[in-house]
Amino acid sequence: MEKRNQRPTRVHSSIIADYRLIPGVPDEMIDAAGKIRPGWAKLIDAFDALGPTELAARFERADQYLRDAGVFYRKYDGAEGKERAWPLAHVPLIIDESEWASITAGLTQRAELLEQIAADVYGDNTLVSRGLLPPELVARNAEFLRPMVGIKPVSGHFLHFCAFELGRGPDGGWWVLGDRTQAPSGAGFALENRVATTRALSDIYAQMHVHRLAGFFRDFRDALFGEARENDGRVGILTPGQHNETYFEHAYIARYLGFMLLEGEDLVVDSGEVMVRTVAGLKPVSVLWRRMDASFTDPLELRVDSHIGTPGMTEALRQGSISMVNALGSGILETRALAAFMPQLSRALLGQPLQLPGIATWWCGQDAERRFVADHLDTMMVGPAFSTSLAFDDQKATVLGGALSPDEKSALLARLDASGGSLVGQEPVRLSTAPVYADGRLQPRPIALRVYAARTSKGWTIMPGGFARVGSTLDTTAIAMQRGGQAADVWVVSSKPVERVSLLPREGEKLVRNSSGSLPSRAADNLIWLGRYAERCEATVRILRAYNARLAEVSNPDLPILVDTRTYLDHIGVDAQFALPPGLLAAIDSAVHSASQIRDRFSPDGWLALTDLSKTARRFAAKLEPGDDATRAMTVLLRKLAGFSGLVHENMYRFAGWRFLELGRRLERGIQLASIVAWLTRKGAPDGALEMLLEIGDSVMTHRRRYSVSAGPASAIDLLVLDPLNPRSVLFQLAALREQLEALPDGVNEGQLSPAAKVALELHTKLVIAEPEQMTPETLHKLGIGIGNLAGVVAAAYFV
């Protein structure tokens, strides 16, 4: 381009100075004539203007954002998947809007075609009877769900949300490599990619007229809410749970779009209706955006071994009470062998050729096709016909004929003869390259595009962007993220300014509020336990700190107060011989576990604080010494716990969710206090017990001010049990419990208290009128049991 030649001279060479194209492979940035493409020129100029140091700092800012936001996916390399940071490729892929328009048109046509195929396969089966689709491809397909045959989706459509994998072929045009109709993932990651990339390149982004993504999500959200409102029900995202590789994204989209995040066990089918168990009882759900493979959704009529489904889901679909996005059974459209029939299906169903070609595919269940594949084996990818993964993503089962040894080749030919119907031949995929940033410069890497289509009130809309998978090496097979690939933001650029969209209501649009009755019982249960475990950690850390501080002073572990405290800790499952006892680590793990199941409920900051606590504790556990070292470590943990509580309690909206978290905290603190006060005020407690108690109860200063005497059992009990103003007294916890329980759904109904609120009132009243002398260890013990029972009453009322 002219402009490039006119650039001012710089001290450093351009970031693309040694960008080398691969002969015969099209590149996204440089065209066939060796010229930089229009959209890219601006970007590269901007990169060069920043200079290598600033650019690296900018990219680090994007990574920092992703770390802070806690964006992760799960990588499976053993029994349990590990959480991995989202691998952002920092350089966006730039596509001009005129080229994007042809992708949009092609994918709109394709989505419509797929819809018609699904409707036929689960309907009248004319494609089979007309000889357009071999019956074997359907009948022997595990994704053909027979219970769905004849069920017409209540929305009138099988498909609502699809993804497509695209690659640019050697001829320069875009090809469809695969269709994703089962439960396409990644749309949320596309959003996070956008946020992270614009954090780094906000000034460049602002100048480049990049089409926004928010409108796509807004329209799809409105479509689902619109459908739900017609049926007076809720919209939920159905997730397999936190062990799924893209659980983060499920939680993220739920939070972003205001949908409930639901697991199979949150739902129950009653009289043919899908209901969600909430803290306010069963509430109807009318749209489920499914991120779970169809066969797992119902253990009665689909996979009987599914533990994550909802018995009766199929019945609800048969009765037309729930809209499933996408319909159960639409996974059959992902079948690899179907690609062989798409051109003829398009002509038959739409009366048009495919606007975007697929990769050439031959299903070997037909004699002529089988012979063709056998004759051209060397240049053929051969793999399972019923696979739903892309050929180049499927290293285990798909082979390039030319790469086989003579023995392997004859074995494959024999398989083709014996069971050709289970095999498919495809031309090897060739991808274009695009620049990635590595070692301070840009280098070409193979890319594939993932583009999303959503059905809205205006028909299919295509997300103007998406994400590009970028290979870690020049090998096209390395673009899978599970094999080190990265994901880049895709910028569809316009020559004119673009419309700015956000999810906030537009002018004149009515604000829609979700009611507080939508907290699923499982989430509430996890919130209570998160509150309880966090408080339990704090109680334990306080005792350990007091213990280690004394140990450091006297360095005689046989001192009676130390022996006594060890005995107490032992009762609660904490072995103080360890500077950082396993019992404490277990409580921290439990808090993290509870929190991990409700990631959509609190801020990323709260989650980061909690995982930071867990990491710090583990680091300490490796090398901590009892005594002074441990005392200081406990102070650090206490501060981190306070940080977590502060973030959560100061930032969480006072919805039912927060109330359950608060209930957990108050219940646990009440139980812990009653227990430690009973122990340290008992007859025969060793010297120093009361000082220890006040320190554990964080009330040394208050005691000094309030009583101006040395601590006696009566003053300690007065302050830590009966004082209504001390946030660390049992009475204070009961007052807080009353307040929260009365504010819960059905807490007070026409003047009547709920059973849980009654129990809290009774416990509170007894304590209000009690005198310190009456608070014997036995009474305190009973009080602790009473609070424990209250937890049971809450669970019975809200979590059934």
Next chain:
Amino acid sequence: MLYDVHLELHYDYDAPVHGDRHLIRVTPISMPGQQRVIATALTFDPKPDLETGFADFFGNAVTTIAYRDYHEKLNVRLSARVSVEDAEKAADLSPTLNGLKREITALWSLAPNSPHHFLGSSPRIDLDDAITAYALKSAAAGRSAEAIAYDLCQRIHADFAYDRKATGVDTTSTEAFALKRGVCQDFAQVMIAGLRGLGIPAGYVSGFLRTIPPKGKPRLEGADAMHAWVRVWCGLHAGWIDLDPTNAMFAGPDHITIGHGRDYADISPIVGVLRTSGHHKTTQAVDVVRVE
């Protein structure tokens, strides 16, 4: 042949359960030319809070029941009067394996009884090289599909021991083949796996046997419980033919059909019980009496 069928399934739970849901497939269906269902009554104790019925993909009669409240047992009772045709076994019209393959390829249908549904793996039956090799011994060159199926039926009866203790309802065909023993369900599923391995479409039949045999005939194995056998697609002219490998015979007037599927999973009498409660005691009683 007119029969009164009585079936009772009883489950005692160790601990009370609630919110449970079950699918029940025990009611016989009418099949023109083969059997006619005159009357059926399916009752439950305790009475379910919800009861609906539908016909599944293969045309089987399914009843769904659900309970909201706690209960300690579940009792299912079926009474049915069924008339079974006593037709002469037709002459063998089936083609050879190659002929059968050509007929299947030319059949562009996904109707519930289309042979295409009965050729591949199914939830409980994997195509298994060892079973296919075993079945191949029945496929002498030039033999008809029906003759192959009949031979395999005889061989399984001869080579496998009837043993109630060896297998359970979840045993797969591969496991049962390794044991060479089991009950009607296992005999049927092994035979199905073998036939599919040869390219002969085969399905699973759930049903009942006449309890007291006709005078002078031996009592059939499996007559005191629900029974299972195999149906084999023997080409366009012969259609589906039922074979009972547990008793080494063509299914006849003593066989009363409940329904069909690819394997046990498609037509299990009750689904949902095991899920609800890890521990329960089960009893099953069957009585099939001929009425004149």
